[in-house]
Amino acid sequence: xxxxxxxxxxxxxxxxxxxxxxxxxxxxxxxxxxxxxxxxxxxxxxxxxxxxxxxxxxxxxxxxxxxxxxxxxxxxxxxxxxxxxxxxxxxxxxxxxxxxxxxxxxxxxxxxxxxxxxxxxxxxxxxxxxxxxxxxxxxxxxxxxxxxxxxxxxxxxxxxxxxxxxxxxxxxxxxxxxxxxxxxxxxxxxxxxxxxxxxxxxxxxxxxxxxxxxxxxxxxxxxxxxxxxxxxxxxxxxxxxxxxxxxxxxxxxxxxxxxxxxxxxxxxxxxxxxxxxxxxxxxxxxxxxxxxxxxxxxxxxxxxxxxxxxxxx
Amino acid sequence: xxxxxxxxxxxxxxxxxxxxxxxxxxxxxxxxxxxxxxxxxxxxxxxxxxxxxxxxxxxxxxxxxxxxxxxxxxxxxxxxxxxxxxxxxxxxxxxxxxxxxxxxxxxxxxxxxxxxxxxxxxxxxxxxxxxxxxxxxxxxxxxxxxxxxxxxxxxxxxxxxxxxxxxxxxxxxxxxxxxxxxxxxxxxxxxxxxxxxxxxxxxxxxxxxxxxxxxxxxxxxxxxxxxxxxxxxxxxxxxxxxxxxxxxxxxxxxxxxxxxxxxxxxxxxxxxxxxxxxxxxxxxxxxxxxx
Amino acid sequence: xxxxxxxxxxxxxxxxxxxxxxxxxxxxxxxxxxxxxxxxxxxxxxxxxxxxxxxxxxxxxxxxxxxxxxxxxxxxxxxxxxxxxxxxxxxxxxxxxxxxxxxxxxxxxxxxxxxxxxxxxxxxxxxxxxxxxxxxxxxxxxxxxxxxxxxxxxxxxxxxxxxxxxxxxxxxxxxxxxxxxxxxxxxxxxxxxxxxxxxxxxxxxxxxxxxxxxxxxxxxxxxxxxxxxxxxxxxxxxxxxxxxxxxxxxxxxxxxxxxxxxxxxxxxxxxxxxxxxxxxxxxxxxxxxxxxxxxxxxxxxxxxxxxxxxxxxxxxxxxxxxxxxxxxxxxxxxxxxx
Numbered sequence: 022x023x024x025x026x027x028x029x030x031x032x033x034x035x036x037x038x039x040x041x042x043x044x045x046x047x048x049x050x051x052x053x054x055x056x057x058x059x060x061x062x063x064x065x066x067x068x069x070x071x072x073x074x075x076x077x078x079x080x081x082x083x084x085x086x087x088x089x090x091x092x093x094x095x096x097x098x099x100x101x102x103x104x105x106x107x108x109x110x111x112x113x114x115x116x117x118x119x120x121x122x123x124x125x126x127x128x129x130x131x132x133x134x135x136x137x138x139x140x141x142x143x144x145x146x147x148x149x150x151x152x153x154x155x156x157x158x159x160x161x162x163x164x165x166x167x168x169x170x171x172x173x174x175x176x177x178x179x180x181x182x183x184x185x186x187x188x189x190x191x192x193x194x195x196x197x198x199x200x201x202x203x204x205x206x207x208x209x210x211x212x213x214x215x216x217x218x219x220x221x222x223x224x225x226x227x228x229x230x231x232x233x234x235x236x237x238x239x240x241x242x243x244x245x246x247x248x249x250x251x252x253x254x255x256x257x258x259x260x261x262x263x264x265x266x267x268x269x270x271x272x273x274x275x276x277x278x279x280x281x282x283x284x285x286x287x288x289x290x291x292x293x294x295x296x297x298x299x300x301x302x303x304x305x306x307x308x309x310x311x312x313x314x315x316x317x318x319x320x321x322x323x324x325x326x327x328x329x330x331x332x333x334x
Numbered sequence: 335x336x337x338x339x340x341x342x343x344x345x346x347x348x349x350x351x352x353x354x355x356x357x358x359x360x361x362x363x364x365x366x367x368x369x370x371x372x373x374x375x376x377x378x379x380x381x382x383x384x385x386x387x388x389x390x391x392x393x394x395x396x397x398x399x400x401x402x403x404x405x406x407x408x409x410x411x412x413x414x415x416x417x418x419x420x421x422x423x424x425x426x427x428x429x430x431x432x433x434x435x436x437x438x439x440x441x442x443x444x445x446x447x448x449x450x451x452x453x454x455x456x457x458x459x460x461x462x463x464x465x466x467x468x469x470x471x472x473x474x475x476x477x478x479x480x481x482x483x484x485x486x487x488x489x490x491x492x493x494x495x496x497x498x499x500x501x502x503x504x505x506x507x508x509x510x511x512x513x514x515x516x517x518x519x520x521x522x523x524x525x526x527x528x529x530x531x532x533x534x535x536x537x538x539x540x541x542x543x544x545x546x547x548x549x550x551x552x553x554x555x556x557x558x559x560x561x562x563x564x565x566x567x568x569x570x571x572x573x574x575x576x577x578x579x580x581x582x583x584x585x586x587x588x589x590x591x592x593x594x595x596x597x598x599x600x601x602x603x604x605x606x607x608x609x610x611x612x613x614x615x616x617x618x619x620x621x622x623x624x625x
Numbered sequence: 626x627x628x629x630x631x632x633x634x635x636x637x638x639x640x641x642x643x644x645x646x647x648x649x650x651x652x653x654x655x656x657x658x659x660x661x662x663x664x665x666x667x668x669x670x671x672x673x674x675x676x677x678x679x680x681x682x683x684x685x686x687x688x689x690x691x692x693x694x695x696x697x698x699x700x701x702x703x704x705x706x707x708x709x710x711x712x713x714x715x716x717x718x719x720x721x722x723x724x725x726x727x728x729x730x731x732x733x734x735x736x737x738x739x740x741x742x743x744x745x746x747x748x749x750x751x752x753x754x755x756x757x758x759x760x761x762x763x764x765x766x767x768x769x770x771x772x773x774x775x776x777x778x779x780x781x782x783x784x785x786x787x788x789x790x791x792x793x794x795x796x797x798x799x800x801x802x803x804x805x806x807x808x809x810x811x812x813x814x815x816x817x818x819x820x821x822x823x824x825x826x827x828x829x830x831x832x833x834x835x836x837x838x839x840x841x842x843x844x845x846x847x848x849x850x851x852x853x854x855x856x857x858x859x860x861x862x863x864x865x866x867x868x869x870x871x872x873x874x875x876x877x878x879x880x881x882x883x884x885x886x887x888x889x890x891x892x893x894x895x896x897x898x899x900x901x902x903x904x905x906x907x908x909x910x911x912x913x914x915x916x917x918x919x920x921x922x923x924x925x926x927x928x929x930x931x932x933x934x935x936x937x938x939x940x941x942x943x944x945x946x947x948x949x950x951x952x953x954x955x956x957x958x959x960x961x962x963x
Binding site for chain 2: 037038039041042044045049050052053060160161162163164165166167168169172173175180268269271272276279280290291295302303306309310314
């Protein structure tokens with residue numbers, strides 16, 4: 022069937038992209054000015070330490086050899102060893118992965134829950150007061166730093182109203198849920214201005230479509246017209262718009278985790294930067310690319326499931 | 335007056351929705367408002383020494399954490415007794431300058447690559463687009479932060495990191511426009527007239543395809559300011575004690591319960607900058623009648 | 626007995642930021658059961674809006690500002706909105722110009738045809754499906770069982786327009802409103818689609834109001850014609866009479882602007898100028914500025930639609946001179962060599 026074939030093709034198309042991301046992540050080390058080992062260890066490092074690091078990172082090998090080794094290890098799920106912790110990068114990331122995944126999921130869900138109703142409302146009252154407000158207010162949000170928004174939400178909902186914990190993730194599932202709401206909302210609201218604006222336009226297109234007129238001409242009633250014809254097409258555009266912006270959403274989790282002290286992969290990356298723990302920074306960067314590719318794949322699959330035209334191309 | 339031929343089979347039936355009369359004005363509301371707002375911000379940054387006598391880096395622990403409206407400190411002071419207004423204004427100098435300048439080289443590189451790959455196609459196009467695919471697989475902030483880490487601290491690294499990541503958006507936009515423009519009659523006519531390729535690209539194609547890139551650059555400046563502020567917040571940006579909105583927010587975060595405005599004010603500055611640029615972008619779209 | 630549909634003095638207005646556009650200005654027309662009626666005019670003459678107003682499908686923000694729509698002798702404009710919509714959509718089905726946009730892209734075509742029988746006529750799912758397949762067969766779609774599961778983009782333009790006709794028929798209407806149904810199609814497909822419409826009309830006694838800018842299409846299909854200009858009906862009557870002896874200068878010019886393959890002429894008439902701005906209300910006949918035969922009286926006085934013998938009507942003050950128009954234009958400078 023067309024659908025399965027389409028998913029197969031998309032999966033196949035993701036392979037070279039992932040391959041390409043490994044190139045970028047690999048060459049990061051060669052952007053380090055001077056001798057990476059000296060830069061990473063600091064100028065007071067002993068020559069023995071520098072030599073040991075050279076050997077460990079394979080810097081004494083030719084570049085193509087280094088990359089092939091890097092790729093070979095990657096294929097076995099080996100992202101190298103942390104300089105700072107006595108642990109592999111892969112296990113460090115796996116230990117932190119759940120908070121990040123929850124945050125991405127919560128962010129995406131909240132983004133849809135907030136943006137779609139607003140966009141539908143604005144589109145159906147086109148030209149009215151609600152439409153004007155919904156169109157102008159996001160302009161204020163386009164330049165809003167996600168971390169600042171998070172701080173403001175903490176100030177309001179955690180410190181003043183006491184509804185949520187100021188930070189942290191807790192240990193039980195209930196605490197996880199409580200701890201993820203404000204960060205998730207932050208991630209979602211940071212994306213909302215962009216989402217609402219593009220969604221409103223697609224909603225107006227859907228509601229003004231000829232096929233909606235055709236459906237109305239059938240005399241099947243307004244509710245049935247909205248549910249049977251408008252919503253599914255609106256969902257198609259929502260998924261498209263979300264898909265385009267998903268990389269932004271995933272990226273904003275990095276700094277939002279930091280604001281709320283969530284024990285996620287993003288916090289790990291910041292910590293690793295301060296520890297000058299190069300392999301961990303490299304590994305987390307790779308992880309985020311894989312996340313984006315995976316989420317893109319998911320939105321493509323959802324898109325194809327909703328819109329039969331996509332399966333053709 | 336134009337003679338109207340009626341209505342053979344060749345005359346397409348246009349829709350019946352009336353088109354509002356087009357107003358051709360140099361400036362429209364959003365564009366004007368955005369330009370004025372952004373102009374005021376730039377002016378405030380440039381005239382910082384005229385607006386406040388205070389030194390943004392001068393510490394005075396006896397004057398620490400003063401509330402807004404204090405004598406000599408209109409917006410109060412931070413935990414080291416540094417004047418908040420002065421830090422906001424001098425911070426604007428850094429953040430606006432880096433934000434705008436950081437967009438210049440991605441704009442140029444991306445536009446040229448998009449133009450060339452869209453026009454010639456072939457292996458070069460494939461190569462450029464594959465690289466674009468690789469770069470956009472990373473979240474913008476993540477890659478910029480990782481690159482700044484690799485390149486080491488300082489504004490030079492920030493420029494380079496944003497350039498390495500930012501050009502792809504321009505390349506994509508311009509390439510898409512070129513693919514459309516390339517088959518339009520003016521481009522075909524230019525080709526048919528045997529003009530040298532560089533001339534067709536620069537004189538005929540570029541003016542038509544660059545508009546979208548210019549509009550995008552407005553939101554791209556916002557993005558690059560956000561990147562700088564985020565780096566500052568994470569402690570990876572412009573090194574202290576140079577004032578920067580991001581590091582100010584980070585400093586203020588620990589006094590949130592008692593001195594909320596310390597974190598709030600620099601954020602407002604970023605929001606207003608974003609608003610100004612968004613208005614300019616919207617106004618440009620309206621004025622150029624782009625899609 | 627009252628006709629199936631009667632429209633009296635219909636006005637449609639479109640409020641815009643800088644004024645109100647008076648797009649339909651007092652249109653009256655009738656359509657009997659099983660009758661094919663043509664509505665002709667150039668773009669912007671208000672013909673499509675008139676058609677949409679009949680089904681309550683005006684695009685935002687257009688609205689009916691006055692007039693009556695009488696269905697089976699009942700004035701539906703006086704009814705509550707819900708009841709009005711129920712009656713109108715129950716009696717009429719509509720076919721649009723662009724079948725690609727008129728069909729829901731994410732829904733199988735069969736389901737779109739079966740929707741009205743299922744939701745409006747209260748059939749079971751199986752009955753509705755059977756009805757849809759039957760309709761598809763009747764509009765000339767080969768292998769309807771298989772095509773039932775197709776999506777719109779998988780069908781050709783002619784097939785899609787047949788689907789649209791099937792949808793229009795699916796609610797068992799007595800009148801089909803067709804808005805430029807063949808404009809987007811190739812000439813050969815046009816003829817096929819018109820043939821389908823015509824045979825359905827004959828076989829089932831379904832009436833038709835056909836809106837088109839194309840006189841040829843209307844003359845092939847319809848028995849009566851309404852010519853619209855600037856939101857008004859300027860001439861109406863049996864199609865053969867109007868085409869052979871127009872009684873309004875606009876219909877006259879319209880006919881002259883189409884090449885007639887049977888009577889080779891070397892000259893085509895073009896109508897100088899542009900249609901009037903419907904934002905303004907100028908005194909006099911709205912066609913006067915472009916009319917070859919306009920006199921001073923035409924610019925002062927708004928000509929009413931007057932009835933003529935033979936079930937005809939015209940809104941021209943000088944219709945009595947119509948027989949001489951052909952001779953008059955023969956020597957006019959606005960006639961262009963083709």
